[in-house]
Amino acid sequence: MKVLLGICGSIAAYKSLEIARLLQKKGSEVRMILTKSAQSFVTPLTCQTLSNNEVYLDQFALTKGMKHLTLAEWADILVVAPATANIIGKAASGIGDDLLSTTLLSFPKSILFVPAMDVGMWENSIVQENVTALKEHGYHFLQPSVGALASGRVGRGRFPSVSIILSKINSVFEKRSVLPDKNFLVTGGRTEEDIDPARVVTNRSSGMMAAELVRAIFCRGGNVKGIFGEVTCPLPEEAEIRRVRTSGEMLAALRDNFAWCDCLLMAAAVGDYRPKKTAGSKIHNKALTVNLEKNVDLLAQVTKRKAGKTVVGFSLEDKNQLSRARDKLKSKKLDLVVLNSPAAIGQTQIKASILRPQGGSTKSEMQTKWHLANCILDECMRQMSDRKRK
Ligand SMILES: Cc1cc2nc3c(=O)[nH]c(=O)nc-3n(C[C@H](O)[C@H](O)[C@H](O)COP(=O)(O)O)c2cc1C
Incomplete structure (x- = not known):
């Protein structure tokens, strides 16, 4: 499986390095896009070393080919983890103002969002409306877990465990049908x-x-x-x-x-x-x-x-x-x-x-x-x- 991993500006960004490592251990190839904010939480060098692949940061970098198109062609699945309220909002509004959001617009295969944010942000009705709209368009979501958050509050917003994220990636990649409400x-x-x-x-x-x-x-x-x-x-x-x-x-x-x-x-x-x-x-x-x-x-x-x-x-x-x-x-x-x-x-x-x-x-x-x-x-x-x- 070829996984394009989009990392956003959340305190949970460091956990995505473990996702990349375990995906590779199981035989998948991983390439990463870091948003500008994500680079305040994890370094491109760490991501490049871990993924053994070039890390993509800038839509307008002076490299050959249009990265938002070539990466979309290369990958089997695009996983945005952690997904911020910001990237969810941009995706729901069709905004493409950086490499990750533009790649989201041009990606024709399965897309999985794994949100992580403070409970207040997650429960914000605008964020919830954006999630619902994206689901209606066929985007997949793994909802955040309930627990202690970086802010010190307790509630839904925690980045789910790496093991359930890996299972969810498999489930989406294998196109497993949604179970009835049972x-x-x-x-x-x-x-x-x-x-x-x-x-x-x-x-x-x-x-x-x-x-x-x-x-x-x-x-x-x-x-x-x-x-x-x-x-x-x-x-x-x-x-x-x-x-x-x-x-x-x-x-x-x-x-x-x-x-x-x-x-x-x-x-x-x-x-x-x-x-x-x-x-x-x-x-x-x-x-x-x-x-x-x-x-x-x-x-x-x-x-x-x-x-x-x-x-x-x-x-x-x-x-x-x-x-x-x-x-x-x-x-x-x-x-x-x-x-x-x-x-x-x-x-x-x-x-x-x-x-x-x-x-x-x-x-x-x-x-x-x-x-x-x-x-x-x-x-x-x-x-x-x-x-x-x-
Ligand atoms: C310390 C810190 C932690 C943050 N954690 C989160 C988070 O977990 N989820 C989130 O949606 N935004 C979080 N933010 C806010 C985002 O970083 C901010 O909205 C940023 O513009 C997101 O950019 P991106 O979506 O392009 O990565 C955090 C900001 C700071 C300063």
Whole structure:
């Protein structure tokens, strides 16, 4: 992917250097345009060294070719991050009075704005009108996060995390469709069941698949909440995530949120077994036998009251994979089952099949969990619209 990164005059400008670095690490080529104000926050030399490419500052520089046209031709996507209230206003009014604003006018492919500004500026009705107008013209936006701002105030205006910006860039570049105005509940990570106050029975699930589902839903404009057990991966800061530890806590969180959702994606690895008894104090025996019993089946519990919701289950199998996954689909009245194997645990890449209740499945070759998350969402949307038609 060839990314043209426009940096504006915001205190968050230095964070764009990390965006450029990570994009390049993942194989993208990056070129940067700095506005005059941006140069008060980051130096052209730093940008040039980091991007390993010439940095573009001046529309009227004495170089060959018209930069606003040649750069627009070169790039696959134009990302303005951070986007100031000023550049948003200029873009919405069709003003081209410097290299970045003129390039915005001549750029024929996808454009993503990642605004950052003080809450008062973000909430200003003129800024909001400009954002709405640009969205109506097909420009993409990643809305700022809520949190502590450089001014000392707290509110919406913070530059989003670099990880969600990278996901959003992928989502826009891959032309992922916008999700309908539906509520998605995602469970992820692993549960722990106590042997004693210090020891637990658990599994190796990392939570990565569910974290990618949350990111994909967020980037495609869906309303998303997460319920996560223990994880060994970063979770998206932008989404509302409730942390739990045991399967009992996860069940309680599911019961609290199930009514809210239109679609439940049950990616959590809930322990199949739990100790029959939990010791009240730390065990010091020379040898220890732990008797395990079958745990409560959370998915079966919540799907008792499914009431028109779309429910997606995950099935991790190493033997009789297809028949076991089909049994799960049928016995729990699921709308989709994602079948994968223990080889996927903790890996960024996954081989999986998506099984449909009508019969048939989509089997994928090795792909990223981000890509699989998006395929699952596309399949969910098909199931939801099929149901609506019926
Ligand atoms: C210290 C400082 C921080 C600023 N931070 C922001 C910001 O985060 N967002 C914003 O919209 N404007 C911010 N501004 C104001 C812009 O820099 C100003 O509107 C400028 O004209 C923007 O130019 P540009 O859009 O061409 O980069 C800041 C100004 C200063 C002095």
